[in-house]
Amino acid sequence: MLLGGIADDLTGAVELAGMLAAGGMRVALVLDDAPVPPGQDAVVVAMPSRVAPVEEARAGFARAAEALLGAGAERLFFKYCATFDSTPEGNIGPCADLLMDRTGAGFTIFAPTFPEAERRVFMGHLFVGAQLVSNSPKRFDPLTPMTEPDLVKVLTPQTQRRVGLIPLHVIARGAEEVGRHVAALRADGVACAIADAGTEEDLATLARASWDWKLTTGGSNLAAHFPAIWREKGLLSAAAPEPAPRAAGHGAVLAGSCSDRTREQVEHFAARHPALRIDLARMDSPEAALRQAVAWALPLLEGGPICVTTAGDPEAVSAAQARFGRDGAARAAEGLLGALASALVDAGVRRVLVAGGESSGAVIRALGITRLSVAPYVSPGIGVCAAEAPVPLALCLKSGKLGPVDMFGTVLERMRA
CATH class of the missing domain: 3.40.50.10840 (Putative sugar-binding, N-terminal domain)
Structure with missing residues (x-):
């Protein structure tokens, strides 16, 4: 190695x-x-x-x-x-x-x-x-x-x-x-x-x-x-590149990053597809917010990709941190998105784009994934990969601060079999 x-x-x-x-x-x-x-x-x-x-x-x-x-x-x-x-x-x-x-x-x-x-x-x-x-x-x-x-x-x-x-x-x-x-x-x-x-x-x-x-x-x-x-130096021979992963099934975006770029991407996507923002500072409880998000999302999946985001502007972030503490607010968002990912995969979602490094980790852990096959790099913020367990999934795990404004819809479409 x-x-x-x-x-x-x-x-x-x-x-x-x-x-x-x-x-x-x-x-x-x-x-x-x-x-x-x-x-x-x-x-x-x-x-x-x-x-x-x-x-x-x-x-x-x-x-x-x-x-x-x-x-x-x-x-x-x-x-x-x-x-x-x-x-x-x-x-x-x-x-x-x-x-x-x-x-x-x-x-x-x-x-x-x-x-x-x-x-x-x-x-x-x-x-x-x-x-x-x-x-x-x-x-x-x-x-x-x-x-x-x-x-x-x-x-x-x-x-x-x-x-x-x-x-x-x-x-x-x-x-x-x-x-x-x-x-x-x-x-x-x-x-x-x-x-x-x-x-x-x-x-x-x-x-x-x-x-x-x-x-x-x-x-x-x-x-x-x-x-x-x-x-x-003679230490490496070329390997055949992995094909870009695709999957047949519904598509969903889960956005946890509060960066300016992710919020711009959510806004662009929301002008074309259904999108739900969960306000951490105002939700009754994470369990109630999860039930509401699942009830909102499931009827919409047949019509095309959807987005659920916990991201907010600096004022919303401050309000959430005042309620839960700095780390507590982040854990609440990550736990909510992870649980929602599990529910969506159970409902037939097979193409998932997650915005934010910590959010991506939370989603992958919630799905029980321990190994990923990664497609060759194309451009900043677009990290496309595949998981075989628990079910075959095509995934895009993106840094909160990177990626073109229109990437949510275009990447989900690119991953569609």
Whole structure:
């Protein structure tokens, strides 16, 4: 196994697996503590750790690392969001520390740049489009607000190791210069470095500098450059790509992300198809809200795809958090969407699009799915995959912040057999 990947949410795991598959690798995606399957070039473990308590996140990463290394993974890759989603306590730094300890890695980089989605790092500062992340809508994230754009400052309190920077002018000189810069950082006691990058060429340089490291961390499109390098080194032969999954049956959207982009996508879909918004702050109880949502949805399924969302604007999110607490509001939404997914699948839904990383994980766990086949990556936010159990399903698990505005309807139609 050339690579063992660990992603801190399910949509990130799907994206990473899809990019490796697009590079011609045989890839399996498993959830949490599911067994690591043999005979793969790469295995990606989806670990719902982004907003978990630090020790819970570290324990999950320890189990995943042990399983991957025990199955023969030659190196590990830690995938997190391109907006470096974390809290002051973690969990990027604590989980990276654990992986460095487990692999014996003396140095690693942190490279969240995702040019296709306009996430870039310059002089250690994270930009979303032309804005610093601290000026973007990401500052209003209900769980992981990003109010500090300097990623060196974000990472430093999260890790036991000294944090440095690999600036863009070093990367522009090529992989060998990156290697020399890393050697100088290590000689100065630095073990972790934020890596600048603005383009795919910058990421390709970073990948060429780190292709044989025991541990690398970053966005999925850093890892996407590894297969070509491994093939060049004679370590990898091309695999036939998986066909895009399709399924005969009803279609449904379950949207839990409160990002601006997901709310725009819900609004676009709702102008053309039935859509129901559940106001967490005003519902009588999760059980009552589930009964009402099922009663609303079932008569409509024969007429085409439907959408149920728990997403709201910042004021609605604040009201829900005031009622349930920050984590309690998120768990209420995830539990509701997971239970609703089970009811809809029982009613014949076979094409499901879930918006939001934590929401996707909750839905997949509620359905009892432990392994996914991932289609090769196509574009940001569109992570299409298939599950065979408990029933054959075609799924799209999308990051809340990504994807075109019209993707709900078009992706559900694309997945229809």
